[in-house]
Amino acid sequence: MLKINNLHANINGKEILRGINLEIKAGEVHAIMGPNGSGKSTLASVIAGKEEFEVSEGTVELNGEDLSDFAPEVRAHKGVFLSFQYPIEIPGVTVTNFIKTAINETRKAKGMGELPAKEMLQMIREKADLLEIDRKFLSRSLNEGFSGGEKKRNEIFQMAMLEPQLAILDETDSGLDIDALKVVANGVNKLKSEKNAVLLITHYQRLLDYIVPDFVHVLYNGKIVKSGGKELAYELEEKGYDWLK
């Protein structure tokens, strides 16, 4: 589904990704781990199409289609979802209104009509329940005054609504207490299917206890230096990253 070939990216001339190769097939869960500054979040942003990063070499393909020329919203329409490490506040725009706009814009891009209000509401309720989200929460301004846990839960709620092919979860575990982590992980697990894939980006092994990856990759200094099964995560937890340098 996702194929990354020799990806190089820089910000203001400073190279951060130095030749990443990665393939993710439908139905798989991959985890990317690595120390701070290794380029994990940059990789997530580059896949999503953030413009401040310049891709100097290599490609990112989704289902055989090169994404390079697509704006972030077009990538989203094609099924890329990024759960932000730091979700953005938009004052005055409610969670419901935001997700409604996102869904209808995506449908419009696919040549479909707007989702009827009744179905939309039904779906919102269903997914909110899945993530144990209080109804009142849905009429609050997007991410404004949300606690860390609420923000992350809201990200996964949006993921549930948008049903992406590829979900990239950037440090979704950070700032979550154990109960919130379980809820979020549970949500992700329920959304997992043979048709979609998940890319977890994390610093710690903690999240991987709840969302079990098929593959673990270690990112160091802009390159994947080691790949393995889920046992690699335990090894990293035990030994740290230093032995890989």
Next chain:
Amino acid sequence: MGKFTEDDLKKELETKEYEYGFYTDIESDKFPIGLNEDVVIAISKKKNEPAWMTEWRLDAFRIWKEMTEPEWANVRYEKPSFQDISYYSAPIQKPKLNSLDEVDPELLKTFEKLGISIGEQKRLSNVAMDIVIDSVSVATTFKKTLNERGIIFCPISEAIQEHPELVKKYLGSIVPKTDNFYAALNSAVFSDGSFCYIPKGVTCPMELSTYFRINEGGTGQFERTLLIADEGSYVSYLEGCTAPARDENQLHAAVVELIALDDAEIKYSTVQNWFPGDKEGKGGVYNFVTKRGLCEKNAKISWTQVETGSAITWKYPSCILKGDNSVGEFYSIAVTNNFQQADTGTKMIHLGNNTKSTIISKGISAGHSHNSYRGLVQISPRANNARNFSQCDSLLMGDKCGAHTFPYIEVKNKSAQIEHEATTSKIGEDQLFYCNQRGINTEKAIALIVNGFGKEVLNKLPMEFAVEAQKLLEISLEGSVG
């Protein structure tokens, strides 16, 4: 990458036409240009006005002649030449309309283009409408339903004939002829407008609405609205404005007077979308409006305005909180784009005890425009326990525009509690990327963020208007800078 850049947006904005800029081809009866006592008398005659009204107008004209145009507002423009304007223009049609079916079909088409097809309005929402084109009221709907409750809702020209005692008592009582240059001018030459009276204890069962449109070229529009809510009554009143695109400037100088007697409540909402001029700043309406309301005991007046149009806006809907426990509110969104200039805000004059006022002003500036908030909160020495909360937020889009705040706070009573806050912000790159990532394109994202920014004000509008206002915001900012 397929990035939708600021430049693209700007380009798109420039090609954006004013959606309401059509001209209705209706024959009209128009005065030659110029203003003198004879013209004032002629206007009065045309309306078959009683002698006292003619005298009232002449008095206003004499006052106006001695006045000079105010210059303190933060707007720059070429002053209109008051002798180059025609002071009366009326669509020619049957003298009296009994139902909508008798309205000129051209006119009905106009309404449809405005998105306010009368029929639809009738069906969808419980809204009674008065429509003023150029200077004359052409259709008032729902008269019968209103009559049953004793509510008077009619063109002010009709009220002068049929309810002279009310007009005599209240006209000019809140905005005197001497108030300011434009109010004096309006008092001399106003040709029509709406009149509304809600009797004691009556809650008006539907929204009352007036749609104003300047159609004819080279004319000025001077409408006059007088709204009286008698003791314990309630009314919600809506006002919408549009004008066709023309390359000369058109003058609009209206006066609105509201009277809320003891325990009455008036909610007055405006969606103003006069032609703002083209992308070069050519043409557009000069909108010089005096709006003021008086609150008696326990009364409440709430002004809500969404201002997206006009080349120049000069407008301060105000409340005189005379009665104890009276409440004044002002909720405003003002959008300026291209070369528009707006100097708008409110005055809250606290005279009674325990009076309360709230001001929420949201200014959005884009292009080369200038958007100023100017407000006065005045607590008189006798107004014990007065409260005011003001919030003025500005959103800037691009670095060619300006946002200005000029709040005046004057307090002469120690028990007053005043809180004023102002902020400026821009639409963040990170906000746009977040929206993009969820599949929302930049343009839509801007609309979403702007609507969020103005939400506290939009929420105050009656439903039917809120939708239209949101659409207007989108249109007037479409393609603005990200």
Next chain:
Amino acid sequence: MELKEKLVSSFLAFENKGNIDLDSTVHAIRLNAIHNFETAGFPTKKDEEWKYTSLNPLLKNDYSLFPNAEKSVGFKNVEAYLINDIESYTLIFVDGVFNSFLSETTHEDCDVCVLSSALARPKYKMVVDNYLNKIANKNNSLAELNTAFVKEGAFINIPKNTIVSKPIQIINFSTGSEKEVLLQPRNLVVVGENSHVQIIERHQNLSKNTTLTNSVTEIFVHKRAIVDYYKIQNDTNESSLIDSTFISQKQQSVATVNTFSFGGKITRNNLEFYHEGENITSNLNGISILNEKQHVDNHTLVDHKSPNCESHELYKGIYADKSVGVFNGKVIVRQAAQKTNAFQQNNSILIDDGATINSKPQLEIFADDVKCSHGCTIGQLDESALFYMQSRGIPVKEAKALLLYAFGNDVVEKIKIPQLKSLISKLIAKKLNVQLGFEL
């Protein structure tokens, strides 16, 4: 004769008396200024900038413009108004004339002396030519009036890389040798790159006669320099002050002006900051505590012209009896001044009916990527705090005074000279009738 005519007609006599060199810079500056003043005249309430302050009560007096008899003033007479427990340079002027006996000047590491001698000596010609009257606002007719009669005041010239070891006190005394006197001190402060100076300015009337002071200070703050300026305004009820202070800042400099207004009849402060470089910080703090019929008008301007600069403004006011407070804070952020951070706050408390506050916090923004905010509150003391204190046995009067004292405290906390801080604390306590049982 009207005061304006009197001033204009005295101009020639004033210049002649000084044996002025007709080719000098200062002559040209004065001539231009008197012309501007004559054209503009005194401001009236019709001027937007003077909407809330009328000068009329001050303009009726028959001021002596050049008090000649210097009353003998000894250290004993003025001691109370000096901060004595610190080492400092002092510049003391009595009825507009420099008193060398009471003053301590220097020319060692820097020049702390008087403007009249700087104007007269060729050594300072460059400084005078480069700086004098360069940033005084030409639209301010009172500053122009001061410029027309520019002659005496403090001259502080700090070369680069100099940390002035002790604060500088500038004190203008009037002795009441004339029934009504107009003083027009003029200060010029130039602070070189990387230098640091602290200045305290005060005006004091020693008699019951009338004094009007029309003071102008120009301060030039060069790259990375730091200036802390304190204004103590605690004059008698017969004294009025119009102070115009203009500050020009170069990149990375930090300038702070703290204004403490407790006394005087009418006090008008015009404080204007102009940014000429990036990464500049400007701080404006003020506290006014007024009673009787006192009137204090603080007019501030911060003109952000370059990117990445900051300004922080905090003015507090406590108004009793029939006193009037005015705050007009203008912040301009020009198109080039992206990434500006500008904050402004004005908090006031009215103690009595009859007291008035007029506040006009004004923002004019022309750049989009900026953080600007202003806030303004007017209110009373927190009732629950009062009750809490009463419940612990503090009588209501003392409780109120303590709360008011606390209200002004965050401004006092910004004072960096400990002795000055304790002086201001004492002045506030005295004004509020608070018994300070502890050293602050």
